[in-house]
Amino acid sequence: MGAVMAGARTRAQVVIVTNPRSGGGKTARHSLVRRAEDMGAQVWMTSAERDAASLARNAVEEGAQVLGVAGGDGTVSAVAAVAADEGRPLVVVPAGTRNHFARDLGLDLRDPGRALDALVDGEPAQVDLGVLGSRVFVNNVSFGMYADALLEPGYREDKPRAFATVAPDYLKGKQWVEARVDTPMGTVEFPQVVLVSNNPYHLATPRWLGRRFSLTTGELGAIVLKRPAQAPPDLLRHLHGELRQHKRGASLPDDGLVVWSAPGITLHGDVRHLDAGVDGEAVRLPLPVVCGIRPGALRVLLPKGRPRIPPEHSVRH
The missing domain is CATH 2.60.200 (Tumour Suppressor Smad4)
Structure with missing residues (x-):
């Protein structure tokens, strides 16, 4: 899948799962919910009753063609596992504390909202996932x-x-x-x-x-x-x-x-x-x-204007 044109799809087709507690509340500080909804996505928040993996599975069942995740590596890995299993592309928004996976994708950690540009001009890439039995890890x-x-x-x-x-x-x-x-x-x-x-x-x-x-x-x-x-x-x-x-x-x-x-x-x-x-x-x-x-189990959508750290290296397109 190439670019995801926000204006060409309904709200139910893009669902971003976010952990509002990640990164000391980065989702709220960077207005990620508003920014995502302005681009035509739904934002579903984790809670004590609804974890990231179950929200992602429910999103797919309700027709989501693109999954997003805003949180730290633990939240990202939970949603990435569902995206890989269901064949859905993933948009990663670095809203955690360390954001190792997002950093190594070359995303801008200073402005997490820039990752949402992938919903408009996303470049697809395939990346590996670590596995531990049936559990996925991204870092x-x-x-x-x-x-x-x-x-x-x-x-x-x-x-x-x-x-x-x-x-x-x-x-x-x-x-x-x-x-x-x-x-x-x-x-x-x-x-x-x-x-x-x-x-x-x-x-x-x-x-x-x-x-x-x-x-x-x-x-x-x-x-x-x-x-x-x-x-x-x-x-x-x-x-x-x-x-x-x-x-x-x-x-x-x-x-x-x-x-x-x-x-x-x-x-x-x-x-x-x-x-x-x-x-x-x-x-x-x-x-x-x-x-x-x-190898290559996860398809991600990356914004074209990302920093690419270090610039001479990148993921496979």
């Missing part, structure tokens, strides 16, 4: 310190305090992930941190640290930290210092870190469940945990 799945911090009361209101609460035991090597991970450098038992991303993160240069230059490689990125972490909570910046003189896919001299990419990554263990963070949402997963990827 990453984390195990260890970061997943534990998500479980702390008041995490979203005070993230530094949450990390400060869980970090000491990891720093001292008294806490770890109760699992084994097969890596190119052999099996790692009881790592400190496991991070699996939908396409690999860039770690080579500080300016683009943690960005994904491509969402179409068909591979997951994996980072396993074996020894006690030294610089939480900014894992990627810490890894940049570790990796500057080492090639991707190789461990450090003391075998403290392994970074690689693969179409599938599995965590095994003797416990029944692992706590994890999936696109910033705390979940409990049964073992084994099998992460995979669906």
Whole structure:
């Protein structure tokens, strides 16, 4: 599908699901509901009774030909899963806190409403989706310190305090992930941190640290930290210092870190469940945990005037 001309379609044909709490209320601050409705879309808000996935499914049942989502990565992944399964294009509006997926699509994070221009002059593109069993993730799945911090009361209101609460035991090597991970450098038992991303993160240069230059490689990125972490909570910046003189896919001299990419990554263990963070949402997963990827599974509509960060890279059209 090419451009979605707002004037040529009825309100029911475009439904944007929004989480009004995401990003501390970005939907309201940026007048996203009014801007979307002015362009001919309906806006459906999540609530305690209606989650993003059920709203998206209901929208498709009621005839929506285009789905939109305004929120953080957790809300985006829920709607993206429905869009991919139902063959509907998705318009992503960066209305969360971090907006990793929207950022790596090249969208303007400073003005979320600019993403709505895709309803008028949208350029279609195909991107990959990470999968965790039947669950989709657009950014990453984390195990260890970061997943534990998500479980702390008041995490979203005070993230530094949450990390400060869980970090000491990891720093001292008294806490770890109760699992084994097969890596190119052999099996790692009881790592400190496991991070699996939908396409690999860039770690080579500080300016683009943690960005994904491509969402179409068909591979997951994996980072396993074996020894006690030294610089939480900014894992990627810490890894940049570790990796500057080492090639991707190789461990450090003391075998403290392994970074690689693969179409599938599995965590095994003797416990029944692992706590994890999936696109910033705390979940409990049964073992084994099998992460995979669906190449080109999601069709997105992108505004022509987006920043494209960095400009020399983009998603596949």
